[in-house]
Amino acid sequence: MNYHNSVLLKESVDALDVKPEGVYVDVTFGGGGHSREILSRLGEKGRLFAFDQDPDAHRNLIDDSRFVLIGENFKFITRFLRFYGVGKVDGVLADLGVSSHQFDAADRGFSTRFDADLDMRMDQKSELSAKKIINRYEEKDLADVLFMYGELRNARALAKRIVQERAEGEIKTSFQLKQVLRSFLPKAKEYKILAQVFQAIRIEVNQELEVLKDFLSQVPGLLNENGRLSVISYHSLEDRLVKRFIRTGMFNGELEKDVFGNTNEPLKRVGKLIIPSKEEVKENNRARSAKLRIAELK
Structure with missing residues (x-):
């Protein structure tokens, strides 16, 4: 059974600028497509942690010593990474929304x-x-x-x-x-x-939007210098939260400026918004509303 076609697979993993010895997190494991792509770019000392609270996703477990799958909601990302002795990571990928498998089950x-x-x-x-x-x-x-x-x-x-x-x-x-x-x-x-x-x-x-806010709020504190965040969203409510957080580090209110007019947002946008090609949408209709946003720790 085809569990889930990973949307914007190459683009979202390219966005992480994977370092062979780096530590990465895929917070929405699903069918494991993004995780497998990250692992293919990691060296022997690289590590990948993935999150998925859906027991069905655990049938797609990857047998790889560099890989750990955590069966919890990704709003607990900091807590569970600490449990595994990880304080900082080089990149975090999130493919939000419902997997094809969940829609098809x-x-x-x-x-x-x-x-x-x-x-x-x-x-x-x-x-x-x-x-x-x-x-x-x-x-x-x-x-x-x-x-x-x-x-x-x-x-x-x-x-x-x-x-x-x-x-x-x-x-x-x-x-x-x-x-x-x-x-x-x-x-x-x-x-x-x-x-x-x-x-x-x-x-x-x-509680998807609250979970997304909890997660995004933790990302700046988890990323190493120049660490990357790669997020795919599928509807405007999610995308607005992601876009605003990357731009301001907040979900509402306005950025405060110091006496010199400088602001203190933790992330900076990398590149422009990426959407799937016509070919990908033709092959996978569920990709049609996907939007990929990329950010880097300042």
Whole structure:
């Protein structure tokens, strides 16, 4: 089974400027494509640590003495690297979002294509599932999730319909949810709207934006001098956070300047935004919205 086609594989690993004896981290192991590419560029003394909280990803374990796979959320990057005696690294790669395998595994509930239990947990140990959000969140909180994370203008109306319908019985599956929202899904926009709804719920289930902020905040303290950060994002909410953090070292507010007008952001941008080629998008449709941003410790 093809677990996952790594997006922007060469470009994202090129971005790390891999040193043969360096220490690197792939915080989104998945099918292991990026990790294998990094390992192919490392010498005998190089080391690679990878993170993935999804047990399915651990079936792709790489048998290599230079490699360690950590089965935890990458928001714990500093803590677990310290556990392995690593204080600083030469590069960190993150391929955000959901893997092709997670979308294609019908029973995980990530995809609008399959009738599956409303789950969407990347970490199967987590107590918060899509079913819990759909059936137990207050109407206002549900509307907030749909508006903030799905960027749906009619979030209040959608939330109201869900709350009305769940009063008649629990909404348990993805197709049940689609049926509940049927009147909000004009044929020409059905897929787009459903994708936004599912994205919003998935982000809330996995606290994806908070995890991303936690992770990015730790990166400057982990990087060696001239260490690199390579991040692939797939939707505007993630990309805005990555772009802003690289530019300012913050997620909101404005940069403070000293008396000389100098700012103190920890990273500097390397090169311009990179997007997949037409050929890659043709071969892998899920690459179509990918954006790669690269930064270096100042």
